Amino acid sequence: MGEDRAANSSADAEQLAQRYRSLVEHTPDGICVHEDGVVVYVNRATVRLLAAEDADQLIGQPLTRFVHPDSVSAMLERIDSLEGEGSASKPTEMTLSRLDGHTVQVETVSVRTPWFDRLAYQVVIHDLTAQRTAEAAQRKAEQHFTTVVSQLEEGVVVIDRNGRIESANPAALRIFGSNPSTGDLTGSTIDDLPLVLLDANAKPLPTARHPVARTLATGETITGYVFGVDREDGQRRWLSGSSRLLNPGDPHSAAVSSFADITEFRASRRQLEYQATHDSLTGLANRSLILAQLAGALAGSEDLPVSTVLFIDLDDFKVINDTLGHAIGDTVLQIVAQRLQRALRAEDLVGRLGGDEFLVLLSGAPRTVDLDSLVDRVRSKMSEPIIARGHRIEVNASIGVTALSSEEHRTPEAVLHDADLAMYRAKTNRDDALGATRLPNSTHAS
Template sequence: MARVGWAAGPRGLLQGPRNVSLRWIVTSGILLGTAIALASAWMIADSRDRLLRNTERELGNTALLLARQFDRTFEALNVDQSETAASLEQTYPLVNALSTHTLLALKTGELGEFDLFDTAGTLINSSRGWPVPGVAIGDDPNFQRWTSDYERDESQAEFVRDPILGGWTLALVKRLRGPTSKTAGVLTRAIPNAWYEGLASSIVLGEDAAIAVFTNGGTLVTRWPRFSAAVGQNYLNSDLKTLFLGPGKIRRVVSPFDGSERISAARTLGKQPIVVVVSRTVDGVLAAWWRELWVIVSVALATALAVGVVLFQLGRNIIRQQTDLRQRYSIAVDNMAQGLSLFDASGRLLLHNQRYLDIYRLPAEAVRPGLRGADIVELLKQAGHDPHLIEEYRSFVVKNAGRRSSFEVELADGRTILITREPIQGGGWVMTHEEITERKRADSRIHHLAHFDDLTGLPNRSSFRAHLGDALDAIEPGDQLALLYIDIDEFKIVNDTLGHPVGDQLLRCIAERLQRCLTPGDYVARLGGDEFAVVMADATNVRDLVATLQDALRESFDCAGHMISPDASIGIALAPEHGREVDELIAKADLALYAAKSEGRRTYRFFMPEMDTKAKARHELATELKRAVAERAFQLHFQPLVDLNSGAVAGCEALLRWPHPVRGFVSPAEFIPLAEDIGLIEELGEWVLEQACGVAVGWPAAMTVAVNVSPIQFRRATFPLKVAAALARSGLAAHRLELEITEALLLQDTESTLTILNQLRALGVKIALDDFGTGYSSLSYLHRFPIDKIKIDKSFVDTLTDQAGSAPIVRAIVQIAAAGNKTTLAEGVETAAQRDLLRQLGCQQMQGYLFSPALPAEALARLIAGGDVETNSASRRATSTV
């Protein structure tokens, strides 16, 4: 039917000439042949120039890429060398020590070796191996220049001979200064040529490509493909001279290495006196052009032949096209993705396609050219379409036929159709009918994602703030609104132990349960992570709602086969009592939540004015803590660790004390978490480590010192280096230092944690696992991680002697430790009965008030001098904070 309608349309578009003059065809053939010849010649010349330009641009980009890579590498090496030099300067005087070699080896990586020389030029340490070879470079003019007071740019590399291997190499040289700022030695780092060659060989430019590295004075550092005989020679006076005159040059030069003409791109490094040169031979570049030349000539000849054939067939095809064109138009119209209907100026249907019939499910035999809009409306009625659609269609087609417009209509079966009308020249109009159901659904989905949480389906933070603002604006005199901030307790542990998919399922279950607890006037949203918020329009029964929420959350959830019983901390703020502004009410609900979490979690708190006061007090304490850290206003106390077999002090645990001038001794439980929150724990932990090692070095050689390490401090990749530096400065043997970590640390960042533990063990430091059994203990990490000691938590020791006490648990821990050759230590021992039972269970060490509280260094020295700790323990049970 569409073909009939189209044939009734404007016929003039389909008419063509009946005869074509032979002379016109011949003339057209000559003109086309000439055009093909001229175009081919232009393409041949242009392709050659374009190939050369592209090669120059490619070489320039490659040189720039290599220069930037070298710049970044040298910048990283300079930072690395400065940190290493700073660590070495703190261990002045420089000594030929294995710990220093270990420090250098840890910092080496894959880019060059460190060599450490004293002021006489003697090699005293190196990362290459241990012991170091006997090398002296004191007579070398370069070494004399390095050790002089002349201030040079130590960040720039120098091209010198390797003092150990003898070959030419680029090296970074750092002059070390002693306490008086005089030269204490020289730290060099030789960068092997193999690194440049390896990076160059990874870049694919062609078999004729070459990459060379020069100093900006023209001396060859290295070249790939290798040209070892030329390394160290100067080419400033060769044909390469122009490449060294600016930061980025592209020239054609005759190579002094193979005598070929090369396109060369040079790039000077931004901060190093080094020039990178990337080149290709001109013949190698043009080899592809010669192949392209034959292709162009062949294509031109084939095209000329094709033109002749086409012109020959043109006469016959013109007449045939009249018939074919009608058929093609019909096929194109019928295969449109949109439905199409064309009307003339009088409103009669001229054309429609099959898609139009499919959209409205109209019979093909009923829709004929010549129908008016009213006739089509009748057909829609017969097809059973919604009366609303029919009325919209009549209004759109019949009443407003002359204007450009569009509208959407939803069919009874749920489909949405976009109808667009466009007037055409000479009268009439064309209408397109497009099904946009999926687009509408996608738009709805995007709108949903913008305002709702994708995981739980609850409103998100943006929608929550808007709703809260509207609810606050709607408060009438005498009304009271409640805002509840809900935080799921220990949700992070669920993620860490059971995995994020289980954590996500738990959040969805919690969201569903929260919604079931609310009345129609209440509103719940997920703010992110494990935080939810509830807006209760009528706060009269807020306590009942809180009780309902807590009871609902405490019921077990089945998440992927895991029965989880979460709990929540809730902070509550009321409006208008606590504020009428969105941000003000949110801040006070957050303070109330913080108070609930601080008081042991699993509870709820209403906002109280004193919470704001506590927040300000915490801020004040944080300010004082920053000052105390800067002034080192802390003390270290030491609690003895007693060997149960001998009764002697086997070591001590270093415990930090803060004697505040006004507050007195501030509890570590108060200021240590604060230090972690405000970013001071690393600086504070380094000070404790330095002080503990410095005190312990004066104890008997058999005694160890244990230092607690914050997870934040431990996760730094530089932590093993800082431990090595503290040991080197204090002179304490590495095996006398124990670092205490918690179980929570082993649950996170497993690979990086294992790497740092292995680096510490390589230094000889021992690792103790603190408070074992109170977290999420796992036998797998006892096997996987290098742990030397397990500390049994005080909570087990307290119930040890009870009839239904923890003795079986302690026995199991001791046996597990013994099987892995690990030492066990019991914390918080306060009675002789506890001591005796622990000794029977096989525990090796103890600490607690039974033996001694934590003591200042002077009091500890007197205790050690007193002999057997158990004999004098009764006189030392004075009250003290452990």
């Protein structure tokens, strides 16, 4: 019975040893055993790692033959520090020399371990080639990204969860009014910067209401918003921005805010909008804008923002153009436009319909006596002599007046027609210029 148990125990031990040898042979990490500085065992991974054809090329060789000279001294110190059975070194990076003349970066752990009836050193060798390749690729990608971002005309700022700037590219420094060669926003908050944030309507924008704050709070990506900055140098820049999380899957991710300077574009667009709605000669509202304002007033609530419409036509203006030339005629129109604006209130709107015809939208609800006084003032201002290029020119105007009611049902075209008709009635009643000819629909001429 005792002999059977011993035989079974020996068989179990042999089976366990065989399993261990199989595991060591097939592990992807290199396993090397050295004794007194001489290699006594290597697994298949070590053979491949050192570019050997088989284990016989390695076994019996000095261990230092396969270690780069720069790593030998530190390796020997680690070996000397391992005293008792089971003691192990810390994972350490080192360089090995392969049989093909190349080197390979590895991480090793040495363990003092029994080898047959004595102690030897077992070394686990992990090849760092793939890791180093990946790290190099990542460094290259980061350098490429950094180079690209630094060359962008668009500002890019990374802001952490506490609202502090982690990085800002040169374009962001330039847009914010900092010197890209000396300025560094890292560690600052937006509140620390020498600028004031503005919303799209040029109102002060608290940092907590800036879209990037919402991105940090909710993770939401926000694109195409417009905001402004008043810089320390007195410049106001308008920016079109977007903000998103740097790492969307990370709840603690920083946010990246990118923005383009649209100051010139915004100014150009406003200029185009102004040109599209204003008369190029006089600067007054053009026909399109003045009629659009009238249409808006007629479509409003019971409290009409416009109470009265004046249609103004210059008498005998064609004679000025024919006898003195169009250049003087243009000067006359410009002066008339200026006088009209001075004679009216700030809340009234005056526009040029074309040629020598003007339209005025009076706001509020003036009393009849006040309206008559205003019309007289307009006529008086326009009748003052004009000096243009040495010529003294007297200009008279015919003014048609039509009132709007709270229950107004006329279209803008109908109102314009009635005012025009009232103006022609005024022309035919020049002998009674201070009187008023009443027309249907509360229309009269002055």
